Amino acid sequence: MLEEEIRGKDREEEDREKLAAVENKEKIIEEYRTHESDTGSPEVQVAILTERINHLTEHLRVHKHDYHSRRGLLKMVGRRRRLLRYLQNQDVERYRALISRLGLRR
Structure with missing residues (x-):
């Protein structure tokens, strides 16, 4: 019981x-969508990944030996990096605006 x-x-x-x-x-x-029905633009995807990365980073500070989650974190960081590179190649102004809004160092 x-x-x-x-x-x-x-x-x-x-x-x-x-x-x-x-x-x-x-x-x-x-907050990050570019138009009314936008859910998948690079800006939205990068913002969501950034939030997930920040959350998982905090988790790993507490659980240092959680290697499975660490691998997932590295995959998310790589995906975010590729999306940012795509956005930089397509429209550098949108790229710069996004990294400044998210506070990313690139």
Whole structure:
């Protein structure tokens, strides 16, 4: 009985975290989109990846031996780098505006 209550609380907490992540993602899309129905422009993708990278970096500061998550972090950083390179080649002004808004060093 006690284990079921603990698992139930863990699930509720997990559900709240997932809901917060979805709301945060929607807020980022709203902030970085280039037009009304934009959800996949490079700016939006880079902003979402940056948020996920920052979150995972904090996780890895606490859990230093979580190598599986570290690999995922490296893949996300590589994907963000490729998207930024694409944006830089397509429109350097949008690129510069984005990195200044996100506070990235490039």
